[in-house]
Amino acid sequence: xxxxxxxxxxxxxxxxxxxxxxxxxxxxxxxxxxxxxxxxxxxxxxxxxxxxxxxxxxxxxxxxxxxxxxxxxxxxxxxxxxxxxxxxxxxxxxxxxxxxxxxxxxxxxxxxxxxxxxxxxxxxxxxxxxxxxxxxxxxxxxxxxxxxxxxxxxxxxxxxxxxxxxxxxxxxxxxxxxxxxxxxxxxxxxxxxxxxxxxxxxxxxxxxxxxxxxxxxxxxxxxxxxxxxxxxxxxxxxxxxxxxxxxxxxxxxxxxxxxxxxxxxxxxxxx
Ligand SMILES: C[S@@+](CC[C@H](N)C(=O)[O-])C[C@H]1O[C@@H](n2cnc3c(N)ncnc32)[C@H](O)[C@@H]1O
Numbered sequence: 347x348x349x350x351x352x353x354x355x356x357x358x359x360x361x362x363x364x365x366x367x368x369x370x371x372x373x374x375x376x377x378x379x380x381x382x383x384x385x386x387x388x389x390x391x392x393x394x395x396x397x398x399x400x401x402x403x404x405x406x407x408x409x410x411x412x413x414x415x416x417x418x419x420x421x422x423x424x425x426x427x428x429x430x431x432x433x434x435x436x437x438x439x440x441x442x443x444x445x446x447x448x449x450x451x452x453x454x455x456x457x458x459x460x461x462x463x464x465x466x467x468x469x470x471x472x473x474x475x476x477x478x479x480x481x482x483x484x485x486x487x488x489x490x491x492x493x494x495x496x497x498x499x500x501x502x503x504x505x506x507x508x509x510x511x512x513x514x515x516x517x518x519x520x521x522x523x524x525x526x527x528x529x530x531x532x533x534x535x536x537x538x539x540x541x542x543x544x545x546x547x548x549x550x551x552x553x554x555x556x557x558x559x560x561x562x563x564x565x566x567x568x569x570x571x572x573x574x575x576x577x578x579x580x581x582x583x584x585x586x587x588x589x590x591x592x593x594x595x596x597x598x599x600x601x602x603x604x605x606x607x608x609x610x611x612x613x614x615x616x617x
Contacts, residue, residue: 369567369570370532374533375532375570381472422568425454429455431596431607432455441523443522444464444466444522444523447468449470450468450504456504457479460483460486461486467504467521468504469516471506476504486501508544509544509545520550523553523554523555525556528558530578542586557612558594559607560573561608563606566605569600575608578591578608591609593609
């Protein structure tokens with residue numbers, strides 16, 4: 347059965363500043379939008395939330411990040427540091443390596459995990475994002491070295507590739523933890539099925555996947571599709587079972603205080 351989404355309006359499929367009070371429907375976000383956003387040609391996914399003026403993002407809370415400075419990116423999710431929900435999980439030693447950061451963007455979450463001594467591979471569809479992630483990792487290594495901090499023994503490896511065909515860009519490797527920070531919610535219903543096959547193919551037996559997606563409780567305009575917990579389970583099941591889920595915020599400069607989201611952990615079913 348096709349996944350369902352929230353009761354929030356889904357009439358607008360296209361993305362961009364010309365659209366108001368909507369977010370993409372079952373067709374998902376056009377991947378070209380991501381290329382345009384990183385090229386600085388478009389700054390939003392979904393309708394206009396009117397929140398762009400808060401682009402400084404420094405008020406999104408205490409900074410859990412190591413001391414490096416990310417390059418500025420004209421994207422609403424580019425807050426220049428790891429997501430707090432991910433940093434909190436990492437601080438509890440939740441992540442086991444090797445970790446695959448799916449749709450890693452400019453790499454802040456991957457860099458944080460590498461700082462914790464984990465082997466991390468980040469993959470993103472957009473070459474510009476991967477280029478920026480590599481530059482951010484180089485900065486993180488350099489600033490760590492300058493401060494006498496050797497915690498990042500191995501910088502993350504960043505690759506261009508699609509979440510919908512992960513085996514093609516991970517060279518036959520498998521991962522103990524998969525991280526999907528605000529990527530699954532961009533896909534169409536049809537692509538959700540490809541996504542499930544793709545992530546399952548690169549998961550070690552018993553691996554966990556961490557998913558942070560906009561929830562149906564985020565009723566403000568703008569951003570990607572909303573997902574319910576049931577949507578997440580339907581997308582990944584029956585190969586994955588839900589271990590835990592909690593309300594969280596995806597820090598996003600178009601939504602004050604971050605977008606209402608679900609932070610879900612699912613475990614790969616063996617056999
Ligand atoms: C909302 S951003 C999140 C970036 C990063 N995970 C973070 O939280 O900072 C979504 C990211 O997914 C990437 N993306 C979109 N479709 C993708 C696909 N099919 N495969 C891999 N990455 C994709 C975009 O280029 C973008 O960097």
